[in-house]
Amino acid sequence: MTNKTLNTDAIMFITPRPELVMVQGEGSWLTDQNGKRYLDFMQGWAVNCLGHANAGMIAALNTQAKLLISPSPAFYNEPMLRLANLLTANSCFDKVFFANSGAEANEGAIKLARKWGQVNKAGAFEIITFDHGFHGRTLATMSASGKPGWDSMFAPQVAGFPKANLNDLSSVIACITDNTVAVMVEPVQGEGGVIPCTPEFMQNLRQLTQERNILLIVDEVQSGSGRTGSLFAYEQFGIKPDIMTLGKGIGGGVPLAALLATDAVACFVAGNQGGTYNGNPLMAAVGISVVEQLLAPQFLAQVQAKGELLRNELRQLVAEFHLEGERGMGMLRALMLGREIGPKLVEMAREQNPVGLLINSPQPDLLRFMPALNTSDDDIRLMASMLRGLLKQLV
Helix, strand or coil: CCCCCCCCCCCCCCCCCCCCCEEEEEECEEEECCCCEEEECCHHHHCCCCCECCHHHHHHHHHHHCCCCCCCCCCCCHHHHHHHHHHHHCCCCCEEEEECCHHHHHHHHHHHHHHHHHHHCCCCCEEEEECCCCCCCCHHHHHHCCCCCHHHHCCCCCCCCCEECCCCHHHHHHHCCCCEEEEEECCEECCCCCEECCHHHHHHHHHHHHHCCCEEEEECCCCCCCCCCCCCHHHHHCCCCCEEEECHHHHECECCEEEEECCCCCCCCCCCCCCCCCCCHHHHHHHHHHHHHHCCCCHHHHHHHHHHHHHHHHHHHHHHHCCCEEEEECCEEEEECCCCCHHHHHHHHHHCCCCEEECEEEECCEEEECCCCCCCHHHHHHHHHHHHHHHHHHC
C-alpha cells in the first residue's frame, strides 16, 4: 500500500489523534494507510471482543443485510427476539431493551430506576454512584460518573447522583436517604484505572440494597460480554442484580448495547423509552453471532487461561522493572507503573518500527490492556516483549 495523505480538516476536534489512518484489520492486528501494522491491545476500548474482521460477524452482517436492515422499532423482528432470548436465557434477567451505545443503555437504566421509584418508592430518584466511575458522555451519565472535573465541564449537572467510594460499604450507607432508589456500580472500574470490586463488597452491597429496598444496577459496558472470563462479570461475585447494562463487546464492533432488567423492575409504559434504531435486525444479528461465539464450548475457559497468561506476563514486567503492580479481571488488566510515564509509553509503542503496539493509558501512571478475547498466546507474549523493550528505554 502506498503512502497516502488524507485531509482530516472536516473532522470535528474532540481529542488529539496521531497522523495516521487505519484502513484494515484482522484479528489482533491493524494496518494504517502506509501499510504499517500494529498489534492492537486496545481493540476500540474493549469493543472488538472477537478481534477485527471476525468471520462469524461478517457472515451475520452479509446474511441479514440481504433480508432486512431496519423495519422500524414499532415492529418486532426476528434477530431482536432471538438475541433478547439468548441474553435472558443466559443471565438472571427477564427483559431486554436494545440501544446503540453503552451511554444510551446507562441512560435507560437511570430512567428505569427513576420510573421504578415513582411507582414503588414515593418518587425516590437518587442513584448512588462512585468516585472515579465512568458511565458515558450524555449529560445524565456524565453526572453519574465520578471522573474528576466532569462536575463542571457542562454545568449544571443532572442532580441526584451522590458519590460513594468503591469497595467501601460504609460510604454507600452514608449516602442513603429516603430519596435513594438505586446504586449503580461497575464490577471493574475501567476508566478509573481497572479497579475491580471485591467479592465481599459486591455481596454486602447486594444484601444492603435488598434490605433497604434499593435497586442494584451493574454497568457491564466494559466488563461484560466475556471480558472478565465469565459471560457477565456479576456472575463471579455470586449475586443477582436488578438491572444490567451492556455495550462495547456485545456488538463486537458494531453499535449495539442493551439494558436488561428483572420482571419486577421492568416498569416502563408506552412513551417512556424508545429509539430510532433500537433492536434493529442488522445489529441484533451481529450480536447473536458474538454471544453464540462467547458461549461456544471452552471459549470462556480459554479467556480465563489467556487472562492468567496476560497477568503473569505483566507481573514479570513488574518484577523486572520494579513497577507498582498489576490488577484486573480476566482480559481487562492494568499495569501500574508507579510513575507518570503512561502517555509516553503509549506514544513510543505506537511509533516503534517495523510494527507498532496499541495500548492505552487512562491514568498517567498506568497502562490498560483490553485485547481481543480470542487473541493468541503468542500475541500476548509478543505484546509483553515489545513493552519490555520500551520499559528498558524509559525506566
